[in-house]
Amino acid sequence: MAIRVYNTLTREKEEFRPIREGEVRMYVCGPTVYDYTHLGHARTYIAFDVIRRYLEHRGYTVLMVMNFTDIDDKIIRRARETGEDPKELAERFLRYFLEDMSALKVKPADIYPRVTEHIEDIIDFVRKLEERGYAYEGSDGVYFEVAKFRDYGKLSGVKLEELRKGARVEPGEGKRNPEDFALWKKAKPGEPKWESPWGEGRPGWHIECSTMSTKYLGESFDIHGGGNDLIFPHHENEIAQTEACTGHRWVNYWLHTGFLMVNGEKMSKSLGNFVTIREMLERYDPEVIRLFVLQRHYRSPLDYTEEGMEHAKNNLERLYNTLENIRVAMEKAEVSFRWGKEEFEAYEAIRDAREKFYAAMDDDFNTAEALKAVFEVSGAVNRYIREVERPKESVLRKALEFFKTISEVFGLFEDYFRERKAGDEEALIGLLVDVRAKLRKERNFALADEIRARLRELGVQLEDTPEGTVWKRVRV
Ligand SMILES: Nc1ncnc2c1ncn2[C@@H]1O[C@H](COP(=O)(O)OP(=O)(O)OP(=O)(O)O)[C@@H](O)[C@H]1O
Ligand SMILES: [Zn+2]
Numbered sequence: 001m002a003i004r005v006y007n008t009l010t011r012e013k014e015e016f017r018p019i020r021e022g023e024v025r026m027y028v029c030g031p032t033v034y035d036y037t038h039l040g041h042a043r044t045y046i047a048f049d050v051i052r053r054y055l056e057h058r059g060y061t062v063l064m065v066m067n068f069t070d071i072d073d074k075i076i077r078r079a080r081e082t083g084e085d086p087k088e089l090a091e092r093f094l095r096y097f098l099e100d101m102s103a104l105k106v107k108p109a110d111i112y113p114r115v116t117e118h119i120e121d122i123i124d125f126v127r128k129l130e131e132r133g134y135a136y137e138g139s140d141g142v143y144f145e146v147a148k149f150r151d152y153g154k155l156s157g158v159k160l161e162e163l164r165k166g167a168r169v170e171p172g173e174g175k176r177n178p179e180d181f182a183l184w185k186k187a188k189p190g191e192p193k194w195e196s197p198w199g200e201g202r203p204g205w206h207i208e209c210s211t212m213s214t215k216y217l218g219e220s221f222d223i224h225g226g227g228n229d230l231i232f233p234h235h236e237n238e239i240a241q242t243e244a245c246t247g248h249r250w251v252n253y254w255l256h257t258g259f260l261m262v263n264g265e266k267m268s269k270s271l272g273n274f275v276t277i278r279e280m281l282e283r284y285d286p287e288v289i290r291l292f293v294l295q296r297h298y299r300s301p302l303d304y305t306e307e308g309m310e311h312a313k314n315n316l317e318r319l320y321n322t323l324e325n326i327r328v329a330m331e332k333a334e335v336s337f338r339w340g341k342e343e344f345e346a347y348e349a350i351r352d353a354r355e356k357f358y359a360a361m362d363d364d365f366n367t368a369e370a371l372k373a374v375f376e377v378s379g380a381v382n383r384y385i386r387e388v389e390r391p392k393e394s395v396l397r398k399a400l401e402f403f404k405t406i407s408e409v410f411g412l413f414e415d416y417f418r419e420r421k422a423g424d425e426e427a428l429i430g431l432l433v434d435v436r437a438k439l440r441k442e443r444n445f446a447l448a449d450e451i452r453a454r455l456r457e458l459g460v461q462l463e464d465t466p467e468g469t470v471w472k473r474v475r476v
Contacts (some may be wrong), residue, residue, distance in 0.1 A: 001221045001358070001359070001362050001364045002015045002016065002017075002098075002362065003015075003055075003058065003361075004016065004255060004362060005223075005253050005255065005364050005365070006255070006299060006364045007252075007253045007254055007255075008155060008231060008254040008255070008256050009155055009253075009254045013363075013364055014071060015129050016165035016253065018060065018222045019220060019221065019222055019252065022060060022061060023060060023061045023062075023063065024055050024061070024062045024063070024222050024223060025059045025062075025063045025217040025218065025221035025223070026048075026052065026062060026063070026065070026217075026221070026222060026223035026224070026225065026226075027064075027065045027066070027067075027213040027217055027221065027223070027224050027225070027251075028044075028045070028063050028064070028065075028109070028225045028226060029066070029067065029209060029225070029226035029230055029234070029278045030065050030066040030067045030068050030069065030112070030233075031068065031093040031097055032069040032072050032074055032075065032295055032364065033069065033070055033075070033080040033089075033090045033091075033093035033097060034072070034074050034075045034077075034079075034089065034090065034093055034267050034317065035078070036093070036096060036100075036276040036277070036278060037094060037096065037097050037101075037276065037277045038267060038268075038275060038276050038277065039260055039267060039272035039274065039275050039276075039277065039280060040227075040259065040260040040266065040267035040268060040274065041277075041287075042100070042104055042260075042277055042280075042289065042293070043257060043259075043260040043293050043302055043404050044226070044257045045101060045104075045106050045229045045256045046106060046146075046289075046290055046293045046294070046411075047293065047298035047365075048225050048255075048257070049105075049106040049107055049180070049411065050294065050298075050365065050367060050409065050410060050414070051223075051225075051255070051298070052064055052107065052413070053107065053408065053409050053410075054361050054365060054409050054459060055410050055412065057405070057408055059248070063110055063216075063217065064109045064110050064111075065109055065110065065112075065113065065212070065213060065216045065217055066109040066111075066112055067113050067114070067115070067209055067212050068090075068094050068097075068112055068115070069115055069205065069208065070087075070091070070094060070114045070115050070116050071086065071090065071115050071116050071192055071202055071203070072115075072205060074414055075090050075192055076143045076180070076192070076414075077259050077278070081177070085250075087116070087192070087309070090288045091256075091285070094114075095366075098276075098280075100101075100277040100278065101119040103237075103277070103281055103286055104277065104286050104289060104290065105286055105287075105290065105411040105414060106411070107411075110286060112217050112280055113212040113215070113216065115203060115208045115212075116134070118208070118211060118212055119194045119196075119202075119203065120208055121211050121212070121215055122184075122185075122208060122211045123196050123197070124202045124211075125207060125210060125211045125241070125245060126142055126184055126203075126207060127197065128239065129144065129183065129244060129245055130142070132244060132245065133148065134148050134149065134185055134240075134241075134244040134245075135151065137174075137198055138173070138174025138175050138176070139174030139186075140172070140174040140185065140186050141174060141175065141182045141183070141185040141186050141198070141201065141204070141352075141441050142182070142183045142184035142198055142243075143174070143175045143176070143180040143181065143182050143183060143374045144179055144180060144181055144182075144237070144240060144241060145176065145177070145183055146163075146177065146179040146180055146181070146240065147160060147177060147179070147220060148158065148244070149240040149243070149245065151239070152239075152240050154236075155231060155232075155235055155236050155239055155254060155350065156231045156233075156235070158232055158236065160179060163178070163179040164177070164178060164179060166428045167179065167409065168458075169378070169409070172358045181204065181233065181237055182204035182303055183204050183206075183207050183241070184196060184201050184202070184204060184207075185201050185202055185203070185204055186198065186199055186200070186201040187199075187200045187201045187202065189294070204236070206234055206237040206238050206241060207241060208234070208289055209238050210238050210241040210242040210245070210366070211235075213242075214246070215240060219242075219246045219248070219250070220248065220250060220251070221250075221251060222251075222252050222253060222254070223251070223252070223254075223255060224238075224251040224253070224254055224465065225254070225255040225256065225257070225382055226256060227256065227257050227259065227429035228258060228259060229257045229259070229266070230256070231254075231256055235299055235411075237255065239251070240463060244270060246249060255265060255298075256299065257298050257299065258296075258297075258298065258299050258300045258301040258302060259302070260302050260304055260462055261301050261302065261303050261304065262274075262303075262304050266413055267304060275304070275427075277289075278403055281400060282289050284309060284313065285313075285316070287411075287412050287413075287462065288312050288313045288316050289312075289411065290411055291312040291315060291316050291371075291410075291412065292308060292309055292311075292312035294367040294368070294371060294410055295308075295311075295312060295315075295367075296340050296364050296367075296368055297364075297365075297367065297368045297369075298365060298367070299364070300368075308468045315371075315375075316412070318375075319374065319375075319378060319403075319412070319413070320413070320416070322378040322381060322386060322403075323381055323403060323413060323416060325381070325382055325385050325419075326381060326385070326396055326399055326400055326403075329350065329385045329396055330393065330396055330400075333390065333391050333393040333396055334390040334392055334393060335391065335392075335393045335394075336393075337393075337394075339392065339394075342387055342388050343384075343388075343395050344394055344429065345380075345384070346380050346381060346383070346384035346395050346398075346399075347395055347397070347398060349376065349377070349380035350377050350380055350381065350398050350399055350402060351398075353373040353374075353376035353377045353380065353402070354373070354377070354402055356370075356372070356373040356376070357373035357374065357402075357405075357406075360373065361409070367410070374402075374406055377402050377403070380399070381395075381396070381399035404417060410476045429460055429471055432451055432455060433462065433469050433471060435450045436451045436452065436466075436469070437469060439451070455471075456474075459474055459475065460471055460472075460473060460474070461473075461474045
């Protein structure tokens, strides 16, 4: 079945067809790094992480780019307040962001371009817009002339006339029309600045995403994402700049996440109603946070409440219990090729739930529905283990394989599967090392040497030291 995605641009669910078969190029707007990451940001980045993981699971190679806005009004303002150098402040919060994402098991983007490292590219982009007649220089900066771009409003639905109603150019602003936005801002005293054809200054906000996304992903690519608040003006302006510059369609699918809400309001730095990821991680396992986010579809608003978090915590515990039940059952499981009624019942329940999982994820990455399927598998395998005296290994394995898929796509139970695999292997190697030591004591050197040689063939090298035998993995 094909994957269908809701495209903000067309306001419809569409069949997903990447430009190049087998590959997805996606760009997600990254953070402005002037403060700690909060749960609202995490909601958006976990959602895109799961979208990316699912596309990879379905066999696509995903090339993912996320920018860092490391120079901006907010950064300059914050740096003034703290007395820090804006560059150092941005660097510090950028590092915290990466740490927080890693703690939340969000896979890193392939490329994280920063504005301050792409000033030349941005200047080139603005110059092209000038050459094409879409940009003009004003007293305090270079502006994009919105009225020149005929398709303006196609993403957000805003109308130029409405934008103009009651709006005016403020005194001191060098733009011609109230809706025009800055591509380049001329430096004010004491602000970070770079040389440009328009004198010293720095880029406007929107231009960075047009410049850096096309630089790394090409003039057209598949997915562009961000939170709902970015649809207007940020993404609308990004489209205007890029399509004015290239003269053709830029992004095929626009995906936007719903807000994380607190008491009916968006969680945000400016409202001061935020909880940082760091605070959350002191209280909850990162997987609880992931599950909390995944319990809602990414486009729906998500209310942050204590009960919601507790609910996620309980659900995660239920799933870990099931995994533990499977592990214990595996130990006494029977390797038999005869199936009875119970086996078929369990198998069919797992098969049906698996189908539901894929149908839900194919339907615009509906993780909320997909999770229901996970609990169905959990229920079915628990029932099976309870009902039969000796579970069949092959049935348990079906459930375990399903949970491995969940692990890969949802970023849950990763340590569980990793530790289990590594743990099993280490125990077996340890066992062989002990047996070999006994053989040597009995002076059966031929067999002891054979164990050593055979392990070496498998990439495990034993070394006899005065403290005993140690082993390490070797590749060749
Ligand atoms: N409450 C929220 N729920 C979902 N996504 C959010 C929320 N707050 C911010 N985001 C998303 O996080 C990403 C990074 O946002 P950015 O760094 O611009 O945050 P910000 O606007 O400075 O933060 P704030 O909104 O708290 O002032 C954007 O895609 C934005 O839409
Ligand atoms: Zn952006």
